Amino acid sequence: MGRWLFNIYRLGVKELRSLWADPILLFLVVYMFSFAIYAVATGAKTEVSNAAIAYVDLDQSDLTGRIVNAILPPEFDTAQRIELSDLEAAMDSGEYVFVLSFPPRFEADVIAGNYPSVQLNVDATAMTQAGNGAVYLQQIIASEINRFVTGDDEASALPINLVITAQFNPNLQSIWFSSVMQIINNVTILAVLLTGAALIREREHGTIEHLLVMPVNASEIMLAKIWANGLVIVIGAVLSLALVVQGVLQVPIAGSIPLFVAGTVLYLVSVTGLGILLATFTTSMPQFGLLAMPVLVIMNLLSGSTTPIESIPVWLQTVMQISPSTHFVAFSQAILYRGAGFDIVWSDMLVMIGLSVLFFAIALSRFRRTMATSQ
Known part of the structure; x- marks a missing residue:
């Protein structure tokens, strides 16, 4: 041995x-x-960081302006306004990961309770950014519309107190x-x-x-x-x-x-x-x-x-x-x-x-x- x-x-x-x-x-x-x-x-990185985003604003209202101004770094770059005719070419070229499209009379339909549609175009070749970024944008839009309709700039209270605790990686x-x-x-x-x-x-x-x-x-x-x-x-x-x-x-x-x-x-x-x-x-x-x-x-x-x-x-x-x-x-x-x-x-x-x-x-x-x- x-x-x-x-x-x-x-x-x-x-x-x-x-x-x-x-x-x-x-x-x-x-x-x-x-x-x-x-x-x-x-x-x-797998989290959304500096994602390129643009928007088409056919309404040009106060509500669409509030939504665009709420899209902030570090998750997103400054949102760039483009024309509807340029949307398809911008997505095909890979210039933007996300493009929001607001229809005409968007603000008026929201006030009237007509449930207007907002189109979110996503370049899903970047799958992680596409999935996470789409969720972030949905939350931003929903929050800003809720504040606009209620006339309260503070976030509306939920009927429950949801406490999220991220274990082992608190900042994700x-x-x-x-x-x-x-x-x-x-x-x-x-x-x-x-x-x-x-x-x-x-x-x-x-x-x-x-x-x-x-x-x-x-x-x-x-x-x-x-x-x-x-x-x-x-x-x-x-x-x-x-x-x-x-x-x-x-x-x-x-x-x-x-x-x-x-x-x-x-x-x-x-x-x-x-x-x-x-x-x-x-x-x-x-x-x-x-x-x-x-x-x-x-x-x-x-x-x-x-x-x-x-x-x-x-x-x-x-x-x-x-x-x-x-x-x-x-x-x-x-x-x-x-x-x-x-x-x-x-x-x-x-x-x-x-x-x-x-x-x-x-x-x-x-x-x-x-x-x-x-x-």
Whole structure:
């Protein structure tokens, strides 16, 4: 056992030295846990922000003016008035996300109780902005019409006192979600790429033959690659949480970082095993990249890190339970967002342990066959 552990340690040190000597991979690790987190968190917002809006006013009344003046930043840009004849061309060109159209005698019909129609044209190619922005505009129009009809500039009291409490993200900022989830996604990507690249690098440099004649076995080689590359990823993830997420982006972390690290280590055993497994089916980095790309896309898109897992079909939810990323995302969200303890996340950790054993066993079996054919 002592010799086995020593071999794993020395081979892992060799892996770290190989990674240190590869400037491209080093740059990739630094970039993925720094600028990539910041750029996605600040650039890919899901809330409505500075949406371009225009209006067609065929009534030109006090009421339409009040509605237009109530459409304010930061959700919307200043509303631009256009002619009815320009509406279709403006929407086709993508110049505006929203265009309001007020009909003639709009104010008179409101006063008379004739329920006039206001047309809201929405460019739904930007789905999130379109959906949320349409709701905001409906609320603005309804509020201004209500105030105009009642003659009371104060909001009318509801028959109930509705108190909305947003848990875990009180200001509903997408940056709180996207920054942390980008770290989770990057852990998956790097775990697959680094371990797979490590095996491919052995073949391309001819050092795999050196390993075959050394008194080491396949499990020692695999575990060395897993702990060495996993260590780099864990350090990168923790530093990114502390420096980029909490430091630069000012996003609070609710739960225990040591518990998150423990779950990340369990997850890395399975996902690095997947990287080695994929690398055994390829002979070069381009082949490995083409094989890993669709696997990573599916794992990230259907893991719950981009959209809620409940939003995908039930049969696909069942299939995705065999993916370790699904359980790691649920585990990470519970700890980092909601401050969950071990008593809540133990089931996800137990599943990750089982999947780690399964993926490691499959990868080890395939790796042994690959080494046997190389001799």
